[in-house]
Amino acid sequence: MGQKSKAMFTHSRADIGFPIVEVGSDGNFILYKPLKTGGLISKATVSEQLVYELDDPSHYFLPDxxxxxxxxxxxxxxxxxxGLVYVSGARGNPPAGEFKVSATYADGFRATAVAVVAGPRSKAKAEKTAEQIIKRCRKIFNQLGLQDFSKVHIEVLGSEHMYGANSRVHVDVREAVLWLAVHHSQRKAxxxxxxxxxPAGTGMGPGLTAVVGGRxxxxxxxxxxxxxxxKHNIKVxxxxxxxxxxxxxPPQQPTAEYPNKGRVQEETVFKEPLPTGPHTFRLEELAYTRSGDKGNTANIGVIARHPDILPYLQQALTAKAVEAYFAHLFxxxxxxxxxxxxxxDVPGIHAMNFVLYNSLGGGGIASLRxxxxxxxxxxxxLDFEIKNLPNLVALLGHRS
Incomplete structure (x- = not known):
């Protein structure tokens, strides 16, 4: 087989291989995948997985x-x-004095309409169509004595609605997808x-071409x-x-000793200013990221592409800056x-982890987003811009 075919096995996702872990008695392990399968095991991909759906990296609660x-x-x-990587350095502390409990409860009903809109002013047509559908429904609710929607969520996919104030779409798009999700306490409504x-496809704005998935x-x-x-309240x-x-x-270990010990006090991070320069970099050039959820809370892990880049990320990518970037989520x-x-901070892999509380509109199936x-x-x-930096190209040429 030629080099090109071998590379196909290494990086193709069509025949991706599941990771294999061999754990030593000291808790360190090697991680790899079956030969001639797709995907890539590397420092970057494993670092991303380490910060996936993580809260405080210094105190990750497990039962034992x-x-x-x-x-x-x-x-x-x-x-x-x-690819093959060697992972070491994880440490364990005594278990907490509490069990983590995840409970669910019923909270009404939801429905989501997804429709394709094409033609000039597609964004405006999609928004207007959604507004008129909601208006018609409210009229019916009023006639039947039903309550109003408890929540209505409208997005126009393709117009960078998800970016909030950071959207770069300053003109209307010619094709878009309407996302209209609603919540109500009664199924009947x-x-x-x-x-x-x-009926909105035939009686409202032209260009609504399909309702994805039907009614x-x-x-x-x-x-x-x-x-x-x-734990002591449960007999096992x-x-x-x-x-x-x-x-x-279970051992008596007060959980109060654990929460938020790893949180960064950002005002004390830098004692001396970092070098500056005329350059602007997008975050994607300096780092890679991974995000996920825990209920209604999201996390974003940011891993520097080189250890010497991390201080610049820590200085620019503060909690305040990230909160402002995602202001529309709260x-x-x-x-x-x-x-x-x-x-x-996650210094072992030259990373940071941001935890955004109550940022997912309820999270999971409770969210209308x-x-x-x-x-x-x-x-x-990754589109976050960091300005006034020195030339970091030499470091980026040796990504890790």
């Missing part, structure tokens, strides 16, 4: 341990087809909504509620082969900034 990932080291081992969507489906909303519950008994063995008594921006966003789990937030942050 509280993990500290801040000083994890990831090293590439050369010569393996598809949303069944009226579902019937009003299709919107009405589905129940289950909201997630997570909390810590004292261990049985084997149907016979009682013993009562399990329904309430009152109160201290720490109630909306916190930054944690097109990105209810924050999967796109890291990619969106």
């Amino acid at each position: 341990v509280v993990c500290d990932f801040t000083n994890v080291k990831i090293s590439e081992v050369k010569g393996h087809d598809g 949303l069944e009226f909504f579902a019937r009003e969507v299709a 919107p489906r009405v589905s129940p909303v289950l909201k997630l509620f997570s909390f810590l519950y004292p 008994q261990i049985y084997m082969n149907g016979e009682f063995v013993e009562d399990y008594v 329904e309430n921006r009152q109160g201290p900034i720490e109630s909306r966003i916190q930054r944690f 097109s990105d209810p789990q924050g999967k796109a937030l890291g990619q969106m942050l």
Whole structure:
């Protein structure tokens, strides 16, 4: 096989291989994948996975341990087809005195209409169509004595609506996708909504070409509620082969010692100013990112492409700057900034982790947004511009 074919096996996603982990008795491990399968195991891809859906990296709660990932080291081992890395440095602290509990509860119903709009002024047509559908429904609700929608969410995909004030679309687009999602306490109300969507294609603005998936489906909303519950309030008994063995008594470790110990006090990070220069870089040139969710909270991990770049990222990409960049995600921006966003450093992999609280419109199936789990937030942050930097091209030529 030629070099080109071998590269295809290494990077193709069509035949991607699942990772294989071999763990040593010291907790360190090697990570690789089957030979001649697609995908890539590298320092970059594994670093992204380390910060995926992470809160405080120094205190990650599990039932039997509280993990500290801040000083994890990831090293590439050369010569393996598809990549191999060595991971070390994870540390464990005693388990907390509480169980993590995730509960769900019923919270009404939702329905989402997705429709393609084409032609001049597609964005304006999509917005107007959505507004008129909602107006018609409210008229029906009023006639039948039904309550108003508890929430209405309108997006026009293709117009960079997800970027909020950072959208670069300053003229109307000629094709777009209308995303119209609604929430109501009664299923009956949303069944009226579902019937009003299709007629919009023939009786409202021209260019609405298709309702994706047909008539919107009405589905129940289950909201997630997570909390810590004292272990000593739960009696745990261990049985084997149907016979009682013993009562399990968890260790008494107060959780109060753990929360937010790893949060960065940004005003104390730099004692001396960094060199400046005339250059502007997009974040994508300096770092790679990964984002995810925990209920209604999102996280964005930012990993420097070179260790010497990290101080510049720490100086520019503060919690305040990221909170302002994603201001449109927060329904309430009152109160201290720490109630909306916190930054944690992960020095072992030259990274930072931003945690955005109550930023996903309810999260999961409770959210009416097109990105209810924050999967796109890291990619969106890559367009963040950092100005007045020295020439970092030499460092970028040796990406790690």
